[in-house]
Amino acid sequence: MHDYDLLVIGSGPGGQKAAIAAAKLDRRVAVVERPAMLGGVCVNTGTIPSKTLREAILYLTGVDQREIYGQSYQVKDEITIADLTARTTHVVTRENDVVRSQLTRNRVAIIPGTAKFTGPHEVEVDDGGGRLRRVTADNIVIATGTRPARPDSVAFDDKTIIDSDGIIHLERVPRSMVVAGAGVIGIEYASMFAALGTKVTVVERRDRMLEFCDEEVVEALKFHLRDLAVTFRFGETVASVESHPEGAIALLRSGKKIPADTVLYSAGRQGMTGELGLDAAGLAADDRGRIPVDEFFRTQVPHIYAVGDVIGFPALAATSMEQGRLAAHHAFGEPARATDVPQPIGIYSIPEISFVGRTEDQLTEACVPFEVGVSRYRELARGQIVGDSYGVLKLLVSPENRKLLGVHVFGTGATELVHIGQAVMGCGGTIDYLVDAVFNYPTLAESYKVAALDATNKMRAVTRMSG
Ligand SMILES: Cc1cc2nc3c(=O)[nH]c(=O)nc-3n(C[C@H](O)[C@H](O)[C@H](O)COP(=O)(O)OP(=O)(O)OC[C@H]3O[C@@H](n4cnc5c(N)ncnc54)[C@H](O)[C@@H]3O)c2cc1C
Numbered sequence: 001m002h003d004y005d006l007l008v009i010g011s012g013p014g015g016q017k018a019a020i021a022a023a024k025l026d027r028r029v030a031v032v033e034r035p036a037m038l039g040g041v042c043v044n045t046g047t048i049p050s051k052t053l054r055e056a057i058l059y060l061t062g063v064d065q066r067e068i069y070g071q072s073y074q075v076k077d078e079i080t081i082a083d084l085t086a087r088t089t090h091v092v093t094r095e096n097d098v099v100r101s102q103l104t105r106n107r108v109a110i111i112p113g114t115a116k117f118t119g120p121h122e123v124e125v126d127d128g129g130g131r132l133r134r135v136t137a138d139n140i141v142i143a144t145g146t147r148p149a150r151p152d153s154v155a156f157d158d159k160t161i162i163d164s165d166g167i168i169h170l171e172r173v174p175r176s177m178v179v180a181g182a183g184v185i186g187i188e189y190a191s192m193f194a195a196l197g198t199k200v201t202v203v204e205r206r207d208r209m210l211e212f213c214d215e216e217v218v219e220a221l222k223f224h225l226r227d228l229a230v231t232f233r234f235g236e237t238v239a240s241v242e243s244h245p246e247g248a249i250a251l252l253r254s255g256k257k258i259p260a261d262t263v264l265y266s267a268g269r270q271g272m273t274g275e276l277g278l279d280a281a282g283l284a285a286d287d288r289g290r291i292p293v294d295e296f297f298r299t300q301v302p303h304i305y306a307v308g309d310v311i312g313f314p315a316l317a318a319t320s321m322e323q324g325r326l327a328a329h330h331a332f333g334e335p336a337r338a339t340d341v342p343q344p345i346g347i348y349s350i351p352e353i354s355f356v357g358r359t360e361d362q363l364t365e366a367c368v369p370f371e372v373g374v375s376r377y378r379e380l381a382r383g384q385i386v387g388d389s390y391g392v393l394k395l396l397v398s399p400e401n402r403k404l405l406g407v408h409v410f411g412t413g414a415t416e417l418v419h420i421g422q423a424v425m426g427c428g429g430t431i432d433y434l435v436d437a438v439f440n441y442p443t444l445a446e447s448y449k450v451a452a453l454d455a456t457n458k459m460r461a462v463t464r465m466s467g
Pocket residue numbers: 009010011012013014015032033034037038039040041042043045046047048050051113114115116143144145146164185272275276307308309310315316317318320321348
């Protein structure tokens with residue numbers, strides 16, 4: 001008999017939910033986690049610290065209140081790193097505690113250390129203090145996540161040349177910053193530092209950014225970021241970075257040199273599989289460290305599952321949680337159904353972006369006809385009250401059956417608001433529900449009704465003309 005029914009490697013969102021789901025099914029469960037990383041990348045270096053930092057920046061800079069109180073409005077004159085880290089430390093500590101309490105309350109054993117396979121049912125846990133412990137289990141879930149990719153051409157020194165993990169260790173707010181890579185993480189940090197007054201240059205090798213988002217929304221974001229003095233260098237590559245006592249110089253392949261206090265490299269992430277000894281379990285990862293799985297999150301060794309960022313796209317906290325739950329249920333024969341409702345994407349830039357469903361470009365390419373219903377926050381009473389004149393909600397509607405094909409939101413509360421659209425889509429509702437519904441007033445949620453009416457009026461115009 002093995003020590004546990006389920007052993008989970010990694011305590012991020014995927015690992016946690018796999019462990020708790022198995023514990024709720026009365027299984028004997030343990031989670032192995034490296035020291036000081038309980039809660040995973042999500043709690044310690046990724047989602048939670050970055051979103052808390054954003055909240056601290058929004059509050060202290062007052063950037064989202066300037067339409068009302070003027071361009072120079074700021075809650076605190078000189079914002080220091082200590083001001084920002086105070087809030088992140090507070091939240092991360094609390095979240096660590098929540099994770100620990102949820103696991104222990106559910107009788108999940110927490111084994112501190114780094115796990116490595118020594119066989120298909122066995123791992124060796126190194127506690128970092130010279131002690132090794134062997135643990136066996138009937139089923140194993142790999143939820144080891146990712147780490148920032150570090151290209152060899154860049155001499156990271158974790159002070160001036162950093163990756164996204166280095167943000168939380170910055171000693172001062174940089175006056176200037178080069179962000180290499182305009183992916184979600186790069187753009188989120190670019191907008192946070194721009195709001196703090198840092199002069200940010202974003203270098204991106206492709207000629208556009210966030211190409212999976214609505215193009216108009218991305219244009220609106222670029223406009224806002226330029227307004228915060230962000231410079232974009234699209235179609236450019238950082239060839240190397242020189243470290244100097246007073247900062248660093250990013251050398252672009254085109255020959256440009258950009259000096260900055262800090263260079264943030266945000267060039268993708270690599271699966272944390274290097275230390276796992278996968279071959280001892282009969283497994284292998286791809287060149288980006290990712291583990292292939294089937295629809296039930298089973299690897300090619302049927303009792304070993306992999307969930308979360310280590311399996312690749314979409315690499316989000318919420319999807320990782322759901323994958324963990326589904327994997328545990330599958331392992332113990334508990335019926336579980338993966339939802340076919342489209343999942344939302346949230347980008348916590350300043351202003352924020354969120355969407356669910358398809359974009360105009362995707363629909364056009366697939367020759368799916370659609371009508372657009374738009375609501376602008378500046379025409380909503382709540383938009384005026386909160387001082388957001390740029391926010392917009394856009395509904396993409398099928399003229400054939402009036403169902404929602406996509407919802408795209410830019411501005412205050414976007415990542416919350418999107419779920420109304422997701423619920424309507426998930427329940428197979430039409431925009432008639434949104435037209436008929438009475439929303440609280442004054443709210444930003446009211447934008448759904450306004451946009452639904454807009455789409456309805458446009459579709460009516462087509463029907464009228466075509467008799
Ligand atoms: C800066 C940043 C911002 C982000 N913002 C968002 C956001 O706003 N919204 C969102 O949905 N997602 C966001 N993400 C992504 C999100 O954090 C991940 O999708 C999520 O954390 C993945 O969960 P996971 O279960 O794969 O485990 P992870 O959170 O990646 O944790 C994996 C854990 O496994 C442990 N581990 C690795 N190897 C071993 C080993 N051999 N033995 C023991 N333990 C091991 C690691 O120590 C780590 O704690 C962000 C990520 C970053 C980096």
